[in-house]
Amino acid sequence: MDLVLYHWPRYIPAVFFVYYSFMQVKGKYTFLQKIGLSIVLFFISAPVVSVIAEFLSSWFFSVLLFSYAESSSATFFAIHTAFVIAYDIIAFIIPLILYAKIIGLPAAVTSTWYFQFVLQDRFALIISPTRGTYLVVYAIGLILLVIVHFNEIDYIRSHLESLNWKAVLSFYFALFVLMDSCYCALYFFNYVVSEDIDVLVIWIDAIVIVSCAFAAGFSKLNVYLSKEQTKKIDYMKKFQESQTDIIRDFATISEAKSGETGEHIRRVSEYTGILASEILNDNVDVELVKVASMMHDVGKLMIPNEIIEKPGPLTPEEYEIVKEHSAYGNTLLSHGDSLIMNIAREIAYQHHERWDGKGYHQGLKGDEISVFAQIVAVADVYDALTSKRSYKDPWPADRARTEIIIQRGQQFAPRVVDVFDRCYDQIEEIRLKYKD
Structure with a gap:
């Protein structure tokens, strides 16, 4: 119960994740199916999976690995960070598979969408100083993301197959590892380092903000390149159609003579x-x-x-x-x-x-x-x-x-x-x- 109460702000984005997911599958499921899937989607949402993973990883690490790292703070930090990153990657595998099954789109598309929610949760956790400000930071991050892609939303919806989702997913995965490392660094600073914590926290926040800005820019660049490619394809189609008409006319004249x-x-x-x-x-x-x-x-x-x-x-x-x-x-x-x-x-x-x-x-x-x-x-x-x-x-x-x-x-x-x-x-x- 304490776990539920302590992390209550993170369950609100989980509900938003459920709503967003059903917006992508309009008319695909019956009302009763949606009720069951709502529960599944809630529990595989990034914040809920993260809460469960954090609880289990902390217990597992403290019981099995902590004793081997007590003698050195640096060793402890290195082992803990590597363990958390590996554990988090494994923890999201099953949710990713289930989410792809539910949405019914290519794995690269659904995985990119899912990781976007994972990154938003991590961003809010790292930047917000308290539980209360988590929702504020999360909302600000979400608004900024919408602003960045506001002019491309309709294009993205109608050109899912044209976008290079694998490239964006690779970038998001690398950012996920970086943000997990930063999250572990905050833990290290708060519980191990005794001096200049504020400066170190600001330094971590700056790294995360700049990295997220680069990720948003990379995503926007991907959409821009896709748009340019689509324009070229449309132009070639029109050019092709005009040449096809010429060929048909030319062929008709040829056959008439023969x-x-x-x-x-x-x-x-x-x-x-x-x-x-x-x-x-x-x-x-x-x-x-x-x-x-x-x-x-x-x-x-x-x-x-x-x-x-x-x-x-x-x-x-x-x-x-x-x-x-x-x-x-x-x-x-x-x-x-x-x-x-x-x-x-x-x-x-x-x-x-x-x-x-x-x-x-x-x-x-x-x-x-x-x-x-x-x-x-x-x-x-x-x-x-x-x-x-x-x-x-x-x-x-x-x-x-x-x-x-x-x-x-x-x-x-x-x-x-x-x-x-x-x-x-x-x-x-x-x-x-x-x-x-």
Whole structure:
């Protein structure tokens, strides 16, 4: 009971911690669940855990370790400080795990939030000269923290994944160790040192205040850097969207001239997206290659109409001219310097290369061929086989599928063919959905 009464000011921030935590999980729990969780959150709050840890550590230290350090004040201080820091770190492990489970956000986020409350409690304990002033100091520290981040509160809430929480958490953890050391130093000064206590206390307070100010500045810097990165990403998205629109328009013109339909563009793009999602590790690359694939035949704009629109088979000479469209595509797209334009250029230039090295225009083989071109090559040929052209009727889907599989390791990359075969039902669904 004495323990409860002695530390009563620290239980008020514990109640605030419970309220703050439930603000982060609105609508997630029922009323009865919230009652139970309120009790759990109260007992895992930083002040309550600290009170229990202080009581147990003092008893444990006095019973088991104090006798080994009586002879030397310096030895006593060193052992006591190391013990308290290690004990406090261990004491907060289970509360941190429980808090992360309750909030349901990434561990780095919840741990940073939790440590913020730990540091506020430590700050108030060190700075306040009496129990009565603890709440005043705690409130002042909390107000200053809100002022520092006032303009970023909405941004932080809406961009949790953009912030570098691990960096802030590392800083907070180091500050936690420093403040624990300072708290132990105050204990040492009050009970061991007999002279100049006021000067030493002011010195400790100054260290803590300056360190907390640096922590707040570091946290604010992290938000600022995140904002700048977000601005760059938004700009790149807008730039990407404008280039995507240009690519779609350019591809439509190209297909119109080649006698193929706009649905061919859509189908190849959709096939490419399905294959790329199984092969590429980056979702951004999947979206990029899906859009860039629309430009695979842009070089046909440079081929004479009488050859492109010829209803019958091409002569060997005419075929050699048509083959130049891949080189033309490379030239037409070489002036753009964005990632999507570079991918589109690789596809346009290499999508007629063969895995066995017998393709054109460069005679590349194996993985010398861009993975983007490897993917589009399969998507393009399958759609060409199953589509009607002025010089041929469409192949049955099963026959076209078999042909793609036969060309595994010859015309096409083995892994792309394997994915094609595995995802064939999705591809066929797209073909039927976007028929000419």
